[in-house]
Amino acid sequence: MSDRSASGAHLPVVSVIVVNYRGADDTLTCLRALRDELDYPADKLDVVCVDNGSGDGSAERLRAVDGVRLVESETNLGFAGGCNLAAQHAEGAVLAFLNNDARPARDWVRTAVAVLRAEPTVGAVASKVLDWEGRHVDFVDSGLTWFGMGYKRHAGDVDDGSHDSARDVLFGTGSALFVRAELFTALGGFDDRFFMFYEDVDLGWRLNLRGWRVRYEPRSVAYHRHHASMATVSSAREYYLLERNALAALYKNVSEETLATALPAALALAVRRSTARGEIDPTQLDITRRPENPADDEAGVSVSREALAGVLAIDQFVELLPSLRESRAIEQQARVRTDTDLVPLMRKAMEPAYPLPRYLAAHEALVDVFDLDAVFGRSRKIAVVTGDPISERMAGPAIRSWHMADVLAAEHDVRLVSVNREGSGTAPESAFPVFTVTPKQLQKQVEWADVVVLQGHILEMTPQLKRLDSTKIVVCDVYDPMHLELLEQGRDTDDERRVRDLAGVTGVLNSQLERGDFVLCASERQRHFWLGHLASLGRLTPTVYDNDPTTRSLLSVVPFGLSSVPPRRTGPALRGHQPGIGADDKIVIWAGGVYNWFDPLTLLHAVHRLADRRSDLRLFFLGMKHPNPGVPEMGIADRTRQLSARLGLTDKHVFFNECWVPYGERQNYLLDADCGVTTHFEHVETTFAFRTRVLDYLWAGLPVVTTDGDSFADLVRGEGLGVVVPADDPDALANALDNVLYDDEFAAACRDRITDVRESFTWESVLEPLTRFCRDPRPAPDRLPNSAPLVKTPPWHSGEMLRHDMDLVRRYLTAGGPTEVARRATGRVRRIASEKLRGGRRR
Missing domain, CATH: 3.90.550.10 (Spore Coat Polysaccharide Biosynthesis Protein SpsA; Chain A)
Incomplete structure (x- = not known):
């Protein structure tokens, strides 16, 4: 030993x-x-x-x-x-x-x-x-x-x-x-x-x-x-087993689509491989080669066992088909990866394998006739699904989904799917199909796809996809922390509804975090926030951590992006076209909606103060009415209009676009502006927000004036892209606007820095984590079935478990009394139920 x-x-x-x-x-x-x-x-x-x-x-x-x-x-x-x-x-x-x-x-x-x-x-x-x-x-x-x-x-x-x-x-x-x-x-x-x-x-x-x-x-x-x-x-016996087992493996493991093309060709090639290996004359039974003596036509011919191997293998493959069909059903139901996913692992799928001339000729003909190069180079099918309307007038969620589809379509077969039929207008031209469906019709789109990229409430509309034992690969885009927005948005509703709505939205997000094979957020700040969510939901398991201690393979940063093509004017917008705005005026643009978590009121006070000494100052709100009819106007919008009127600014220094500018025309407005502005309150929503309108400012090369507190404020300050001001400070905001609008040297320096920074925010760049994942999509490590630990802790004896539980009860009583004990017990029941669900899925 x-x-x-x-x-x-x-x-x-x-x-x-x-x-x-x-x-x-x-x-x-x-x-x-x-x-x-x-x-x-x-x-x-x-x-x-x-x-x-x-x-x-x-x-x-x-x-x-x-x-x-x-x-x-x-x-x-x-x-x-x-x-x-x-x-x-x-x-x-x-x-x-x-x-x-x-x-x-x-x-x-x-x-x-x-x-x-x-x-x-x-x-x-x-x-x-x-x-x-x-x-x-x-x-x-x-x-x-x-x-x-x-x-x-x-x-x-x-x-x-x-x-x-x-x-x-x-x-x-x-x-x-x-x-x-x-x-x-x-x-x-x-x-x-x-x-x-x-x-x-x-x-x-x-x-x-x-x-x-x-x-x-x-x-x-x-x-x-x-x-x-x-x-x-x-x-000969070796050839027989190789031929039969290859057909069995092919039949069991490829998809229906691949099988329909590959199996007939594989059967034909097996026969040719045998006749070529045995050097059999394939034309000996041709009707034009009948011998003069009819008796000779009935004589037997010698066929080697090597030549028989392929034919007998096919015969026994047919014999096995009933049982293989049952195995095939199991494998096809359990699979989470596509044939396309595995092509790189096949290395050289079109390899003929045998150097026999007649066989090689048959291989070439079958590959051509059955178009097998296309079958084994087939694109992956990806559905990008949004709850916002896809039309000429798109808001953030639809814009983000649109560009995801656009970038992914360069490598895959992509569909952009919206479940919102209430949007106005038609979808812009695209290199990918756009579908508008009802929630009931969504399941068909999900079934078509190999990978589903979703956001918002979409997962709630697909119960089968939401199940933790679903084998579909799902990417959940939680770039919008909706529950934090709702804390502000819900101020206009009654307390009971506000609590109910917040619980509902939090549940929607938790479902995505529990189900997602890959989760996207918009910034490093958000990533830290969502890591806390994942930890509280029990998804930061040893399996996930050991697979990737950074956890970026589960939760990755994909900011909002901007086009890699600089904005080009396609028509008039503000200067000399909007009544009250002259060709030489200084224009500040508010690009996006007016929602409760923003602070346009302080901005109006700042404009009012600055306008006393800068008569050519103009502020333009690009869109007051959200293009999604399901998004109601919030109270802050009307308060903004009222304050502007009371200060005497409306249609003189402040202008409102009461509808929504088409997505393909927004560059005309941005190109007319001298700076972009975003102001917000100091609260938790701000801390984790990602103001997508700022990217439009960078795209158009506009210096940025922003309130402090969010991730873009850090970027603007750190890179010198404009001015960051404290919250609720109209004087500081007025001075900042004065600086970027009327100090030409300062504004030029900001634009130079913007030119360098914006390249890192192109859609192609920011979507790289999603692009990389979709090239090799896999279930999250903790969602793999049968992933038990290799080394398990020995089970406790009943006495040890009882002593442990009693110790816990004493600790909980000391910490919070009976209420704490009840709360902990409820949590334990939920964990056990979750473990049983996951264990059932693994079995």
Whole structure:
């Protein structure tokens, strides 16, 4: 026995599974290496060997090896069935499959387990496998053809160090592979019907479709006597199994759309592969080649077993179809990733695999006729859904959704969907289709998509999508902290309704945070705020943290953006066109609506004071009426009009656009302005707000005057883009406006800085986290099914649990009396219910 210590208290138990069939000499070498050479705690290693009905005395020899549990099968179950039988007897949280003609390097187990512990989204670790001498590659990467045949890339190459970087792969080789035990069980293990060959391809394919990663780890090394275990299997039987199992894997795992095209072509190619391999004359039964003697036409012909392999494989594939159909239904329902997602892992999907001239000609013809290049380069389908109307007059939520769709459409098949039919006008021209649907019709759009990007109340309209066990990939855009806005907006309503509405909106946001696979916010300030929400909802789990300690793969900053194309005038707007505004006047623009969380009243007082000495000062409110009819006018709007009239400013120094400027015309107004302004009150909404109108100011190169307290105030101050003033200070605001409007040198310096800063806010730049996610969309780590910890805390005895609970009760009574105890108990019940729901989903 080695001197391995039993000190790995935090390491999981690993069950190493070895299958033997009449190869006892090789198997004994493998088992002894596992016993004597591994650098892994002996008490954490569970070696299980299956004798697959060898009938040659192997079982007796294997039973004599210390530290090995022998499981005997009366019949040969094949590699797949033998591994599954061993897995039923395994005790480890990790299953390690090792061919009987392989031997592990000293740290084979330890390095693989380190990956599984460090990366919770990795479901399996594929070892680096070399030949017995360690000079040539056996496995370092996997590939998959469009017709379902997996292959080892770079097999036979010299191991020159060029394959020593870890990477995600579609599958690992079953000769040296680690899989989370709970996950292996949930997937039903290897497919017994495969017997041998491609059972590892099929398992990796299914893992990836369910959102798990298979990770090639070059530090986990094993050495393999290539095909020593196949010495007694003829080439014809090998071809037969390869052909049949490739068709079975293809049938089970590709989508309906892919299957309809790929399966007929794969069947035809299997026949051609067999006739080409057996060098059969394909024209021998042509009607024009009838022999003169009719009797000769009835004579038999010699056909090699290699030539029969493909035809018989198709015959037995048909035999398996009823049971494969059941398996296919399970896999298609459980999948969360698309065929398109997996194309990069296929490496070279269009690889012909066999260098036979007639076969290559058929491959080329089938790829062309069935347009398989398009099938395996198909775009991902993304639905961007908003509750705002998509029309010429769009507010922030619709504008944001529009640009998300526009940027994503460069790489994917994108639909922009609105559930608001009340907007006026038609949608602008776009490179993507725009749908306006009812909430009831929304489900059809969701079903079409591979990824759904949503905002606002959309998740509440799709109950199936809202379910925590839904397999659809969902991106939740919470750039608008609606509940904080409602604290101000609700001031105009009665107290009871205000409390009810706030609870409802908070629930809407919590549902998105609980469900989202990827969550977007608008600023670093917001990110800190939403991290608190996620933590309180229990989503900052060890799994999420270990997968990405920054948590940016779950919650990322995607600000509002601006066009990368500078604004160009398309028509008149204010100067010389708006009555009361002259060609040489100094124009301050308020770009956006007037809502309760803003402070236009202080701005009016500032304009009133400045106008005494600056008669050419003009303030223009760009839009008083929201384009979404569902957004009512707020009380502050009418108070603004009344104060302006009372101060004698209306239509002299202050002007109101009572409707909403079309999105495609707003640049004309911005280009007429000399500066942009936004003023707000000092409260919690301000702290986490992201004033999108400021981006329009930057787009148009306008110096900015803003109240302090939000993230844009920090930007304006830090980058010298204008002037930041205290809240509720009309004198400071008047001086700031005077500075940016009438100090030409100061205004020019602001514009120079704006030119540099605005490049970082183009839509292409700010949407990069979303673009990156959609290139490889996956479920959030804590939403992966069967993601139990590798090392579990032993269950408490009932006495220990009772003492613990009584201690908690005493603490809660001391802290807050019976009320605190009741509150804590309620929270515990909710947590248990949530855990049961998630556990049910995982099962």
